[in-house]
Amino acid sequence: xxxxxxxxxxxxxxxxxxxxxxxxxxxxxxxxxxxxxxxxxxxxxxxxxxxxxxxxxxxxxxxxxxxxxxxxxxxxxxxxxxxxxxxxxxxxxxxxxxxxxxxxxxxxxxxxxxxxxxxxxxxxxxxxxxxxxxxxxxxxxxxxxxxxxxxxxxxxxxxxxxxxxxxxxxxxxxxxxxxxxxxxxxxxxxxxxxxxxxxxxxxxxxxxxxxxxxxxxxxxxxxxxxxxxxxxxxxxxxxxxxxxxxxxxxxxxxxxxxxxxxx
Amino acid sequence: xxxxxxxxxxxxxxxxxxxxxxxxxxxxxxxxxxxxxxxxxxxxxxxxxxxxxxxxxxxxxxxxxxxxxxxxxxxxxxxxxxxxxxxxxxxx
Numbered sequence: 001x002x003x004x005x006x007x008x009x010x011x012x013x014x015x016x017x018x019x020x021x022x023x024x025x026x027x028x029x030x031x032x033x034x035x036x037x038x039x040x041x042x043x044x045x046x047x048x049x050x051x052x053x054x055x056x057x058x059x060x061x062x063x064x065x066x067x068x069x070x071x072x073x074x075x076x077x078x079x080x081x082x083x084x085x086x087x088x089x090x091x092x093x094x095x096x097x098x099x100x101x102x103x104x105x106x107x108x109x110x111x112x113x114x115x116x117x118x119x120x121x122x123x124x125x126x127x128x129x130x131x132x133x134x135x136x137x138x139x140x141x142x143x144x145x146x147x148x149x150x151x152x153x154x155x156x157x158x159x160x161x162x163x164x165x166x167x168x169x170x171x172x173x174x175x176x177x178x179x180x181x182x183x184x185x186x187x188x189x190x191x192x193x194x195x196x197x198x199x200x201x202x203x204x205x206x207x208x209x210x211x212x213x214x215x216x217x218x219x220x221x222x223x224x225x226x227x228x229x230x231x232x233x234x235x236x237x238x239x240x241x242x243x244x245x246x247x248x249x250x251x252x253x254x255x256x257x258x259x260x261x262x263x
Numbered sequence: 264x265x266x267x268x269x270x271x272x273x274x275x276x277x278x279x280x281x282x283x284x285x286x287x288x289x290x291x292x293x294x295x296x297x298x299x300x301x302x303x304x305x306x307x308x309x310x311x312x313x314x315x316x317x318x319x320x321x322x323x324x325x326x327x328x329x330x331x332x333x334x335x336x337x338x339x340x341x342x343x344x345x346x347x348x349x350x351x352x353x354x355x
Contacts, residue, residue: 182280185283
């Protein structure tokens, strides 16, 4: 029996979809059988981030409406055999699915997969309620900004009231140079404010843009910092005790040099 | 002048992350107390029951509110007492 993990944030644009894609691919790299579920009905994106947009035949709403069997809607990843995507419907809206249907879907997927990763839409309305309905645990993604942390706090409260306890936090897009200057909140600041457990930290990394352009998750790239960060998180989720990575400022001359020579 | 130099060299003692943190702390104090009117009614009922063990109070005139100030939230209750209950003290 697998585990259902929802990736949520409240605020949009903090990296839910990128995180979902990278954690899913990271689990597949570890030999786990994973399915990524895009719960952002009407605004699907996980398919393009995964580079699977041309393979969609059926979607999540087709499954819940009974237009096709679950297996028919699952798209196998082009690189990893044990990785699948269940895309969101693009022409429907969030009310096309109910929390009960989502729970049923998750229960069914759990039978076949080690991990079911749900990419939650931004906001706190129906789409959020659907996405968390079948989740065993929740991961909250935030960035070191006032607006994102505030929304994360609201989401923690809402998860609590829905009976989803102990969500874990990922702080995304940290810029070490700004943190050093005191112009960006650091991890301790954010943890102190939100009072939840930290699952991992992801540095701001240009390679994320490149990987999204190409439709191949960054975690595949061995030299990107974000890749290492995502791999660490995957291993923590699998129960390993991995220390937090030290985020280096790779914009300095020395570090650029190091990168060129791949040291 | 010194302040300007400090700012130039990025050594502003009032760094923007501290401002962010303080603003967040305040805004969350307010966000987190957005309790539903239902919850306030239940709280009021419970308070009425508890206090009634010791004194007679006028439920209709009872006021229970959360007040927000700049840096804190306070529960303010205004409860007119009609009379003390005889024997309330000896019960304990």
